[in-house]
Amino acid sequence: MGECDRDELREVSEAVLAVTAHLSVREVLQTIVSAARRLLGAQYAALGIPDGNGSFREFLADGLTAEQWRRIGPIPRQHGLLGAMLHDPDPVRVADIRRHPSFEGWPSGHPEMVDFLGVPIVDGADILGELFLANKQGGSFDADDEELLKLLAAHAAIAIVNARLYERSRELSIVEERQRIARELHDAVTQKLFSLRLTADAALTLIARDPARAAAELDVVRRLAAEATAELKSIVVGLGPVDLAGDGLAAALRRQIELLERVQEARVSLAMDPVPRLPAASEEAAYRVAQEALHNALRHAAATRITVELRRTPKGVTLTVADDGRGFSTAGRQGRLGLISMHERARAVGGRLLIRSAPGEGTTVTMEVPVA
Template identity: 70%
Template sequence: MCDRGELREVSAAVLAVTAHLSVREVLQTILTSARRLLKARYAALGVPDRDGGFAEFLADGVSDEEWSAIGPLPRQHGVLGEMLCSPEAVRMADIRQHPHFGWWPKAHPVLTDFLGMPIADGDEILGEIFLANKTEPGGFTSEDEDLLRLLAAHAAIALVNARLYERSRELSIVEERNRIARELHDAVTQKLFSLRLTADAAATLAARDPASAAEQLDTVRRLAADAADELRSIVVGLRPVDLAGDGLDVALRKQVELLDRVHAADVRFTGAPIPRLTAAREEAAYRIAQEALHNALRHGNAATVSVDLRQEGGKVVLRVDDDGRGFDTAAPVLAARRLGLASMRERSAAVGAALKLTSAPGAGTSVRLEVPTGG
């Protein structure tokens, strides 16, 4: 039966796994607890890398000066290498009698009685923990082996958690990159495209109609400010600027009016009062409308573009129709358009909306989005 001191050590090892500590700190706590509980002079824990060495190798019971004198970290050979290949514990009165024992550096302490345990997750060996030189007579016992197996299991949990966290972090980075790519394509690229056209118009008018050129330059300033605001929103993951205080209908009307001023095409908005949607659904509808408008004006070379927003039953229906050149929806498309179409589908699916795109060469394009108002 454990005494209070032993229970404290077990508790420290178990709690370390659930605490907000680095994996190295968790493993060091487990290692120190193991050495104290099993009354060993030395303890070590290794996590292998893929190059024949150890990504982590911790020791307890050795001073910093002794550790420095020992030299480089061990490699995956000898007994340490064997323990990474077998799920069985190693318990011996003298480790030097092990068939795979090789040597140790000159400054390495002499090890005799030995207890080693693989750190495993199912059939996968993640590392190893071992104790040496029992400070009490009789060497390590089967009870010691059972306790070390328990502590090795907690070390395995820490390593698996660290692996899962790293994978989660990598996925989060990928998702954030994809979000930024979508936002840049959906919003900022379109504003910059409009800004370039307006700047070209201002340059053309500068000599023969300074007053009109000045008006165009005012629009350039506004578009540049809008693009800067959009970039700030993308970086911090905020909602689109136009939706911050306005509803979807007002934000879309403003967007259409701006595009109508800066493009040669006739861009019109019609709509009826609609209920407020969730923030995610409003943003999805707004971005999809932006993408449809961008495609019509930049890729479709449309003369007229109409945006209609209204409520039909329990849904808000958005339509963007143009009379542009259209395209074959079954044929490969330009990379920029492909990214935009994929973004529209992803956004609609993410908020439970239904997206339908109809187009044909020479027959324009129609985008219809149905967004549920409830749920």
């Protein structure tokens, strides 16, 4: 086996192993796209996953410069050959893409492409996306190239299916948790509140003609109210993030970011130092602050990039969530409910919250949490 063959096998192995590594699905797919371009000697490679609305939820490319990306503009729509491949399970291999019946041209800033090889990413009868190459260096794409690209597309399908299964398992967990809470509310709290109301009604009817019995009934009201409060507290404790109890704040944040990477268009990244375990209340507060900051960035700030950092400091741990969204003027905005909640969570565990933002300049939320 030649040195070149060994290099190709190593690159295929790296691409395959990336599917099972602890990477986000976007990183796995980018690894496969880059490996496909290098292995098959193409100038350009790309992978698209449709969004169900005529465009692409993910569109990754390799071989393009930042300037070329800028000239191309927005993510392409599902038209022409890209759209046709999402409805046909057969590979497409042509010497000149411009002569294919489905070709409809490209934007003015798009690089010139001639020979083309594309394969669908399939799971059974479902087409999940497409992987394609253009401009073979030193020749044209052949049957061997097609077989290798189909292999890499199969591994891309594994990554996509795994991501969808993970998301469905999370959704099922949420549904199950809601059902559990509903059962507990019905079995415990609802019944106690019903008894409390009946007892209060009885006390009201007795207060004029039998004050002693009315007082006894009010004692029962007090006891039932205390029991209902205790039941509610126990249920609220059960609502805490499940990930925190076992693996800690760092692992919970990592899972949250991986989930957002799968379901959001914005790029969300995580950088962490090895951090010590914090008291349970501190980890819960930090996790909830991170959730609130991420929610604000994704839902209100229209951010395209969000960075979450968890750093060790001499006195404890610092959590930072920074986005490139529209930002806002902090003057007079500290009274917003979400901001109040984050400040209160930080103060409750002896920490401090800082918010930096300005219109058009994004937002940075920093929470400092002491170890002790």
